[in-house]
Amino acid sequence: MKTLGKYELLEEIGGGGMGKICRARDRVLHREVAIKTIYVGQTDPEIKQRFYREARACATLSHPNIVTVFDLGEQQGVSYIAMELLEGEDLRRFIDRPGTMSLEAKIGFMMEVCDGLGHAHDYGIVHRDIKPGNIFVTKSGRPKILDFGIARITASHLTQPGTALGTPKYMAPEQYLGKESDALSDLFSAALVFFEFLSYAHPFDGPSTAKAGARTTAKWCYPDVPSRIVKEEPLTLRSLNPAMPERLEKILSKALSKDPQARFQTAGELSKELKKVSVDLVRECSRVWNEVMEHRKRILELEAIAGDYLGTSRVQTVLKKANVDLTTAEKIRPDTSATVVADLHFFDLVAQQDEILRMESLLTQVTDDVSKTRRGIEEARALLQQGDVEGATRIARPLSERFPDHSQIISLMRETCFRSAAAALERAMAENNLASALELLNEIQSLAGTNSESIALVESLRSRVGEALAAKDVLCEGVRATLRQIQNAAAGNDASKVETLAFSLDEMIRELERKYSGDKMPVEIRGLVASCRAVRTDADLQVARIKIGEALIQGDLKAVRKSLQTIKDLCAGDSRRSNFLAEVQKQVIESILGTQDIQSISAPTPAEGARTQIPTAETAETPQLQGEAASTEEAPEAPASEEGEAPGGESDTTSQTPPPDISGSAKDSLVDLCVGTVKNLSHIVQTRSRELKKRLHTPKPSG
Numbered sequence: 001m002k003t004l005g006k007y008e009l010l011e012e013i014g015g016g017g018m019g020k021i022c023r024a025r026d027r028v029l030h031r032e033v034a035i036k037t038i039y040v041g042q043t044d045p046e047i048k049q050r051f052y053r054e055a056r057a058c059a060t061l062s063h064p065n066i067v068t069v070f071d072l073g074e075q076q077g078v079s080y081i082a083m084e085l086l087e088g089e090d091l092r093r094f095i096d097r098p099g100t101m102s103l104e105a106k107i108g109f110m111m112e113v114c115d116g117l118g119h120a121h122d123y124g125i126v127h128r129d130i131k132p133g134n135i136f137v138t139k140s141g142r143p144k145i146l147d148f149g150i151a152r153i154t155a156s157h158l159t160q161p162g163t164a165l166g167t168p169k170y171m172a173p174e175q176y177l178g179k180e181s182d183a184l185s186d187l188f189s190a191a192l193v194f195f196e197f198l199s200y201a202h203p204f205d206g207p208s209t210a211k212a213g214a215r216t217t218a219k220w221c222y223p224d225v226p227s228r229i230v231k232e233e234p235l236t237l238r239s240l241n242p243a244m245p246e247r248l249e250k251i252l253s254k255a256l257s258k259d260p261q262a263r264f265q266t267a268g269e270l271s272k273e274l275k276k277v278s279v280d281l282v283r284e285c286s287r288v289w290n291e292v293m294e295h296r297k298r299i300l301e302l303e304a305i306a307g308d309y310l311g312t313s314r315v316q317t318v319l320k321k322a323n324v325d326l327t328t329a330e331k332i333r334p335d336t337s338a339t340v341v342a343d344l345h346f347f348d349l350v351a352q353q354d355e356i357l358r359m360e361s362l363l364t365q366v367t368d369d370v371s372k373t374r375r376g377i378e379e380a381r382a383l384l385q386q387g388d389v390e391g392a393t394r395i396a397r398p399l400s401e402r403f404p405d406h407s408q409i410i411s412l413m414r415e416t417c418f419r420s421a422a423a424a425l426e427r428a429m430a431e432n433n434l435a436s437a438l439e440l441l442n443e444i445q446s447l448a449g450t451n452s453e454s455i456a457l458v459e460s461l462r463s464r465v466g467e468a469l470a471a472k473d474v475l476c477e478g479v480r481a482t483l484r485q486i487q488n489a490a491a492g493n494d495a496s497k498v499e500t501l502a503f504s505l506d507e508m509i510r511e512l513e514r515k516y517s518g519d520k521m522p523v524e525i526r527g528l529v530a531s532c533r534a535v536r537t538d539a540d541l542q543v544a545r546i547k548i549g550e551a552l553i554q555g556d557l558k559a560v561r562k563s564l565q566t567i568k569d570l571c572a573g574d575s576r577r578s579n580f581l582a583e584v585q586k587q588v589i590e591s592i593l594g595t596q597d598i599q600s601i602s603a604p605t606p607a608e609g610a611r612t613q614i615p616t617a618e619t620a621e622t623p624q625l626q627g628e629a630a631s632t633e634e635a636p637e638a639p640a641s642e643e644g645e646a647p648g649g650e651s652d653t654t655s656q657t658p659p660p661d662i663s664g665s666a667k668d669s670l671v672d673l674c675v676g677t678v679k680n681l682s683h684i685v686q687t688r689s690r691e692l693k694k695r696l697h698t699p700k701p702s703g
Contacts, residue, residue: 004037008027065113067086069083094132103281104282114271171229173258184263201240302367328359421440478508493546509536548564551563560588567584
């Protein structure tokens, strides 16, 4: 069948055992409607007449909370009602999806249902089948009551096998007892729907749903629910949700009275009581909000008092265990206006209030603990200033157990441990227990940190321990004795003895480093080792200088070159020893050119000793080579005496050692070597060297 009267059937959108609901189009008025069909046989004319009579009665109703009936008709044994087409869902599905409407909105929704029922009752029409499935929720959230007049027919004659249009879970006690149902029965059924709408549980639907916060989507009931409705008292609203307003609980308890006369006598009366709850809710929301803001202010003050202690592991563990989120107070906007407060969800505000109160209580405990801890830190530091390390430690240790990861506690414990170790080191020094003193010194060094006073104390203790160890250590005495012997051998130009003593010194240095490995070496012994290394280098320089003198006497150019390279390598990168290199090179040049006594290199005379002895890192002085060269250039060359006297009238036959017997090319090579390895010498020195070579190769005029 594609048409019913003037309506073109477009699609089926619902149905039941006695008919179906279709979306249709009014071909005359060009609007979409909903068509509900009822199958009525010719053998039951009385039911057909009742259907028509009640349908016409419903058509007289015009209310925003009652579905509007447009038309009634029959075609080919099918009776149909044309009504407004609604978009949304029935209340059953809405309840099965909890949490989609605030308490304030729900109370307004229930008031509109009461208004719709009251309008029908005023026209003498009793619905008789109020249930979630017969209340439609439009997309705008407005309720629409469906199926007026059908329930009576369904209950008496129109139920077919497998079809149940009536729902026992929502019938009043008098309906179960076979008494006449009236408007008060509708209000009882509405109260059952309201109870489930608010708590998501049926007030007579067994103990399994009778607990706080229970939600049920069951579409069946216990077999004894009808008897419970008749004989037992319903659950109270606040037993399932303590946050529900007490006044609302009393209203539903009255509406669910077994005695019809004890209930609200009209839907308007029930609606007025719900209106009072709505007004109370707005007032309660404002009160709760003000309390939330007061507690929020206190929480922020407590957080400021706790400070960085809130980030410690102890506090974080407590907050996590209590399931408290500290950001809740910060997220609350203090500038929310009264209008916005009225629109806030009541349960959200109550939950927020509970969270804020729990947070404040917890933070109060935390700040008390933090305040005690801060006082303990101050007392411990005062005791440390007074020198009472033991007393400070007794206070600091429990604080460290409570807040082991707080920076102030860590600093305090480091300081107390530092002072305690320093006192123990003093006792060890007094008892001459140097082994324990050395271990304690290493511990103190790790605890000093960056505190200037602690660092100064560490330096003082380190110096004292080092002095004590050096004074007691036999090996250190041996090192000092060897150093003196090396200096004496070097002064006597005994290269062999210097080398032997230097080898022994190396062994002693290695033994010291093994004995005081790593950070265990005191400063004094570390300085002694550094001095040994410096003297060892100076000894090698002295040996090389002595060997140069011996090689020049023997005319061994290869040995001279090797020793010069050794000196150069030892002086590389050491500005303090660069003067020594320059001095030796100058002496070599002058010796091979006959202007310097070869013996002065290997065995300096007292007059030349200050100039030719090996300079150390501490005693080397910069030779005035540039001044000397300049004076050489400026001074006129004294004429040689015919009697072979030296300039100045004195004989030079014994004061000068003749130059070594080295060929001219060898001399040139050696001079080039000396000049080339000391590029930092002044231009004057290089000019002088070139003049000396020129004079060497110029034939002397015959007598």
